[in-house]
Amino acid sequence: MKVPKDIEARRKSINPNKSMLIVADAGCGKTEQMARRYLSLLANRERPEGIVAITFTKKAASEMKERIHKYLKMGTSETKPSENHLIETWELAKSAIAADYENSWGIINNPQKIKIQTIDSFCIDLVNNNILLNSYGCQISALEDTDKKYLNAAKEYIEKCEDIETISEFVAMFDNNTKKAIRKISELLPKREQFKKQLEDIDLNTLQENYKTALQYELKEFANSLGEQIINDIKHVIRDIFESIENAAKTTYTSKEVHLFSKYNENKTTTNLVLFCNIIISADRKSFRKNYPSKLQINKHNASLIDAILCETELTLNDAIRIGSIPLEKMSKKTSRELEIITKVTSGAIKELEKTFKESLELDFNEITLEAIKVVQSDAIATSHITDLLIDEFQDTSASHHNLIKSILSWWNKDENKTLCAVGDPKQSLYLFRAASLGHFINVQQNGYENIDIETLRLSVNFRSYKSVIDWVNNVFITAFPKNDNISQGAVKHSISESFNTKEIDSVSITSTLCEGDKVKNNKKEAILVADKVEQLLKDVPQETVSILIRARSFVKEIDTELKKRKIFYSGVDLVKLNEKQTIIDLINLTKFIAEKQDLISFTGLLRAPFIGIRQKDLHLIIGSLTDMTQNASITERICDSIDTLEISSDARKRLNKLLNIVNKSKRTYGSIKFSYYLEHVWHELDGDQFAGELQEADLRAFFKTISTCEDGNTISDWELLETNLDKLYMQPDANADQRVQIMTLHKSKGAEMDNVIIPGFHKPGSKSDSLILKWIDHPDPKIDSVLIAPNVNSDFESYKTHISTSNRNKEILEMVRLIYVGATRAKKRLCIYFSLTEEIIKLMSKPTSTSMLGLIQNEIHSDIKIDSETETYLNEIIKSNESNEKSDVNLWRYELNEH
């Protein structure tokens, strides 16, 4: 029997008496290993309820539950399973079943004894099972409509706050648009746990001190990675530049340069590091490490010293930008004031929100987690029932979750037979937007926990993919991932996986195509190639699954059209936005009309809707008559006034009168109840539901529910909010789809596996960071108990904001590389990557956008790229014309493309 090379670690990982952190690469069977450990614990514990397994999604929890249930059933049989790897699982299950009989648990018929739950439901249980310890003295429940609650809290605070000066200054930041100001504050509320601690008793001096400590920490971490010799060399380079600036006429340098280098201090290593990074990034960014501005007078000696430092440290451009952006001075008065105002208002809104939680006893999950931490910390009794904790997807735990786990462990002592087993793959951490903190994971990996002995085990044998896929992944990610782990940046290096499956086929293909014109965003040609590939795979290997993994949903449209042309009906979740569907567009137009939003364009759209059906000629006459009339009256009033005199067809008049009658009648009946009822009633009366097309009942329910979140009396309270909320809705999946073919986002593909994976749109730039009015960085190291925070309300260049943005952007870029890793490692057999180039990009010889997947791993994959004949011809032409012009500065990667 073939045994995986990491068998020793696998055996250790089921030891019921030891705590461990299992760091396992993709496809190494984490779920299987967790299930085995669970069985092993069952066989050795007195109560199954003491073993608590925590996952991050409901889907993962139910899959794990199902798997354990299946194995326990398998354990009741005396027949050995036929698959080799299940024999050990079967043996463990048999021991668990023996313990079950012995203790009369009846676990197979009482699956509720198997405690596998999401972290959120684990927290609810902690709060609700300890009402004497929680702040509410009773049971609480999870809030469903969180957005509405956030908005109401922000609104309530801003409208009722007695500190008029602060509020007016705050609203003035948004051009006195109160609705916008309210929305901006409400956007911060779901993330409050990440910075709330910093807002308590905000005092700018303390804040400055916190900044200093945190930035010094970051710089020291960087300095420690360099070594003394390099630090010395850096000092010399900086001193020379400083002296040349000192001695030169002041007009030679910009005031920014003079100002920056005036900070030089022989004894301040950290300051000099910041200056050094500024020199590096002052070089032309496209040719990083070359072409320093001549006025900096970097002599040959210093230039080669810099080169040597860069080679030795392997400092990346992104690191240099981040370190170079660390502010060396205090926050400006203007920024401090903005920060003070925003933090005051945010604190007020948070208090208001907490008040509503108390009144309604409905809490959002942030609050539930914080409450669970309080409960756990207040008394050992709250968690004394837990003998063993198993935590899946440990790389996605947030700072609060880590705090919760630490609080539980704080009651444990080393002599007790209690265990923790956390399993995760740091290379698959994808939840920055949900505050996942990879830094905390690395911290546990490096420093463990105080109260328990925890061993780190590594699983490296991949059972999922063919050897050829794994070899490709190893080759690419060994350099695409950072060289070293870094706690504050949440950076992890690659770890080499070994393949269990020795099959090698031509597994990986990377195909580029040339776009027509400049439409790189929606390249039809690429969609055709993708659909052709799917069709071919379905024909060649009909028993295999094919998944198209997309980074953004905006790419689905073209692929969807091409697949449907080939009669391939795929399954997919959360792909097509509801507000792009004509039925919903018509419904939005109807909403605007009956809420009397004076919007002629949407009224025109409404008249064209199939349930109204006014023809083009009549439409012109109707709309023409409206544009001529006074703007003071509403569209309804204007139409009512003019309808009899309009020279439209009798059919159009009949249809228009029907609309007006139904709207007026329904308003009398339903307008006083709820706008969403009124709207729905009008739509039904107009027979709108007869034209719902491909929409399902659930899609329509989602639409009307969203309307109800933004209604106020018989109108809509905030149109912008309605637009934002509607934009979050997706169509329900097609129930009759071919289950072999799927389209899903790369994020959603986590945890899944498919025979063939196609990743299109590799050239597409990543999404922009959000526009929250505060920016912050959380430091995972407990020694730095602070959060850096800065205002983000205007487009000014501001050093603190810039540093935080740069730092966060760096984390996002690291996560984007991890996203590619996740996508690539889903493939069992084949991985097909597609990207597009425009003629314009080739002509300008520009590099692919650095936030595109292509830009992120371009160096690693260029030798695998196949270009189509059209691109090849085009490239050759460009290169020829460049050679004849003797302008041979063609981007290197294109030459290599051509050579291939």
Ligand SMILES: Nc1ncnc2c1ncn2[C@@H]1O[C@H](COP(=O)(O)OP(=O)(O)OP(=O)(O)O)[C@@H](O)[C@H]1O
């Ligand atoms: N011990 C084992 N021997 C053979 N095959 C295994 C073993 N454990 C798991 N597998 C198989 O390997 C594949 C990958 O397993 P699984 O999905 O649990 O990995 P994973 O570590 O959770 O992957 P990822 O992190 O990429 O989602 C599955 O098809 C599973 O059935």
